[in-house]
Amino acid sequence: MAPQSGEDDTALDPRVVRTRADVLHAAIGVLVEEGWDKLTHRHVAEVAGYSKATVYAHWPTRTDLLRETFSLFRDMPHHRPSGDLREDLVAELTMFRTAMQEYRLDRVLAVLADVAGAEPALAPVREEVVASGEHLVRDLLATVFSGGEAEAAAHMLCGVVLNPTFMHGRLPDDDLIRSAVDLLLRAAPGRSAT
């Protein structure tokens, strides 16, 4: 990738891209392994192997650094819908569960819930991460539910992954995900019982 001219040259300089990627990679590690209170310019710089001045140059405030680190979790993998609503919902919730483990989304979301409550500047990042995460579940549910019921159904299905993970410290198993989807679809207007 060669440097290109444009309004924001620095963002396209491959050395700059590399530096930013290195630092954000280190920041994710710190966030997941050590907690958000350890995510300081000094400590992230140490872990990434750059000077503190470099980290400050790219992210002038700690909020800037937190915001960009969390924003990396906006693009989690999603299931590609097949058209079978039941299987699509089960597969998407199963991918949500996998991301909890593989991308340590369990730690990231727990920290994000905690941090966004304390630091309002981070609330918009949480909104983006969550909107992106719930998008497919909401689209799938919109084919059979509407209005307040669609909203409730979305929180209920996300809750089937969230509540076991956060409140019980264990991921939902396959049976739990299938039972939840079956229960919900049985209540869907115009769908016959399974």
Added chain:
Amino acid sequence: MAPQSGEDDTALDPRVVRTRADVLHAAIGVLVEEGWDKLTHRHVAEVAGYSKATVYAHWPTRTDLLRETFSLFRDMPHHRPSGDLREDLVAELTMFRTAMQEYRLDRVLAVLADVAGAEPALAPVREEVVASGEHLVRDLLATVFSGGEAEAAAHMLCGVVLNPTFMHGRLPDDDLIRSAVDLLLRAAPGRSAT
């Protein structure tokens, strides 16, 4: 309350009871307002107006202090069931929502989810707090669901409070709670549609 003889005299000495209550009250404030990383012997002692040595004497480790602070949230108020399943579930979820705000259970549970993941010694406290919190919802659901479906239904209803609060930063409104309960009861075996 007069001092009594027994195996654990110090726990019943009213001065000791008072000291412990003062310190734990301060610890809750620190936890909710400043976050769990600020919950140290030194800082809690300062806020409570006792010496650091006193706090160490009662809770030798930081885990001891965290454990007892969180354990105060085992006894949240619950709805007293009337026998009308729909209204009982709606009322209990509404009390859960109220506790999120009034007792700052939103902060406590977010911190507990974060901390118990990082510090396994605190996982049993989380289990106790959560088991006590979910107990009535599970009992009510057991009257119409069984096995895996009862388990799924419990996570779905708790999720209707948890997902909006933690992931969207807002408490569920009355409509959302009612829609979730109606949806779920529509799927209950042997219950006619509402």
